[in-house]
Amino acid sequence: MDGEEFEASQRSREWFHSLVLVPGAWTVLRVDGRSFSRFTEQRFDKPFDLRFSQLMTEAARALLTEFGARYAYTESDEISVLLDPSSEIFGRGVEKLVSVSASITAATFTHAAGEPAQFDSRIWIGNGPMDVLDYFSWRQADAHRSALNGWCYWTLRKAGQSREEATKALEGANAAAKNELLYRHGVNFNEVPAWQRRGVGLWWETYERPGYDPMREMAVTATRRRVREERELPMKEPYREFLADLIS
Ligand SMILES: Nc1nc2c(ncn2[C@@H]2O[C@H](COP(=O)(O)OP(=O)(O)OP(=O)(O)O)[C@@H](O)[C@H]2O)c(=O)[nH]1
Ligand SMILES: [Mg+2]
Numbered sequence: 001m002d003g004e005e006f007e008a009s010q011r012s013r014e015w016f017h018s019l020v021l022v023p024g025a026w027t028v029l030r031v032d033g034r035s036f037s038r039f040t041e042q043r044f045d046k047p048f049d050l051r052f053s054q055l056m057t058e059a060a061r062a063l064l065t066e067f068g069a070r071y072a073y074t075e076s077d078e079i080s081v082l083l084d085p086s087s088e089i090f091g092r093g094v095e096k097l098v099s100v101s102a103s104i105t106a107a108t109f110t111h112a113a114g115e116p117a118q119f120d121s122r123i124w125i126g127n128g129p130m131d132v133l134d135y136f137s138w139r140q141a142d143a144h145r146s147a148l149n150g151w152c153y154w155t156l157r158k159a160g161q162s163r164e165e166a167t168k169a170l171e172g173a174n175a176a177a178k179n180e181l182l183y184r185h186g187v188n189f190n191e192v193p194a195w196q197r198r199g200v201g202l203w204w205e206t207y208e209r210p211g212y213d214p215m216r217e218m219a220v221t222a223t224r225r226r227v228r229e230e231r232e233l234p235m236k237e238p239y240r241e242f243l244a245d246l247i248s
Contacts (some may be wrong), residue, residue, distance in 0.1 A: 019092065020094060022125050024080065024085050026084070026123040026127075028081070029063070029098070030078060031121045032079045032120055034118040043115070047154045048150070048196045053200065058112050060081075063079060063101060067087075067089055067101070068089060069087075070083065070247060071246055072201070072202040074202075075140070075143035075199030080135070081101065081144055082132065094123060096190040097121075097123070102120060106118055133240045137236070146179050147197045151189060152178045154174075155182060156176070166215055195232070197235075198234075199233060202228065202230070207223075207226060208222070209223075
């Protein structure tokens, strides 16, 4: 075996490296904090901590920027990043997308938090805009459900119930019963901050910036791009309409 053959045979053992995204598909990369139940336990307020959410949002911003993505959405310890069907980032290589998204998130979060945190990453693929709307509705419904659960559980715990008692009290309770439980404890779930119930969205927006052109000696307006961070997302049908508009 000469040097070139040896090189080629080693490369061929990088078996998964040729795996690429499905052509023409919408793609979501979803990163999720590793063992964050434990990581957040001593460090952050329960059920929600604004500082924690801001760390996640910072990581979401980094992903949106580094991947030139269309939309990023974060809730709990996860971030979803939407790539256009036409995205050519990393030659669409699956290994690169999965590993780099996890490492950007871990690096950004760790740097901002000042403590080491790890993330996993996975790929979702969709056939068209409708799949994308379904995907983000699914994640938002998850945010809403776990916010309601988390609020109930920690309200009971803070009222003195044990882990077992609080868990038992919520077993089999539907959404209406959980809302009532909170109400009895002085919490109106519809008034807890929207970002807790609906998650946070980030996307690119353009804006006009007044400037001056020294060559032509005149006032000009430049069109710039910046990241919009929305902590008051709409929900259900209005959310789908907003997303449909964003990806059209
Ligand atoms: N204290 C606190 N915890 C949070 C907050 N947001 C999310 N978490 C916690 O993050 C955890 C996310 O859960 P999962 O991703 O399902 O579980 P995990 O422990 O990270 O396990 P793996 O993802 O499988 O590694 C939950 O336990 C949440 O309570 C927050 O604002 N404050
Ligand atoms: Mg997790």
